[in-house]
Amino acid sequence: MLLDFCYHWAMVTILSLLTEEFMEENTIPSNINYGSAIYGRGGIEYIKDKPGHIEAWVGGLGGTIKQGAGSRRRVTFTIQDDEMHWICTGNPKNRQIFCKHCVALALAIRFKTNKLSDNK
Numbered sequence: 001m002l003l004d005f006c007y008h009w010a011m012v013t014i015l016s017l018l019t020e021e022f023m024e025e026n027t028i029p030s031n032i033n034y035g036s037a038i039y040g041r042g043g044i045e046y047i048k049d050k051p052g053h054i055e056a057w058v059g060g061l062g063g064t065i066k067q068g069a070g071s072r073r074r075v076t077f078t079i080q081d082d083e084m085h086w087i088c089t090g091n092p093k094n095r096q097i098f099c100k101h102c103v104a105l106a107l108a109i110r111f112k113t114n115k116l117s118d119n120k
């Protein structure tokens with residue numbers, strides 16, 4: 001039972017859940033654009049980076065909204081029952097859209113992993 005659990009836990013990672021399909025289903029194109037801009041300007045500061053739990057400050061950049069400007073928000077990604085859960089402090093409590101901050105963090109997670117695998 002314990003082995004089963006460990007195996008399972010190791011297989012389902014936040015990265016593995018952040019697929020193109022997931023992004024398409026849960027966000028809108030403008031959030032992808034603004035989130036990409038935030039990510040492109042390095043507007044992500046990790047607070048916690050553990051398997052199944054990633055937390056970061058996202059945003060707080062100047063300029064225009066298209067350039068990724070806006071307030072700094074705390075974004076948390078967790079896995080519960082094999083599903084992605086996300087919280088952005090900028091979203092209303094009962095309506096957690098996958099906002100631009102979430103997109104920026106998702107891109108950072110995906111890029112970091114690509115970088116690691118490039119070094120193999």
Ligand SMILES: [Zn+2]
Nearest residue numbers: 088090099101
């Ligand atoms: Zn947000």
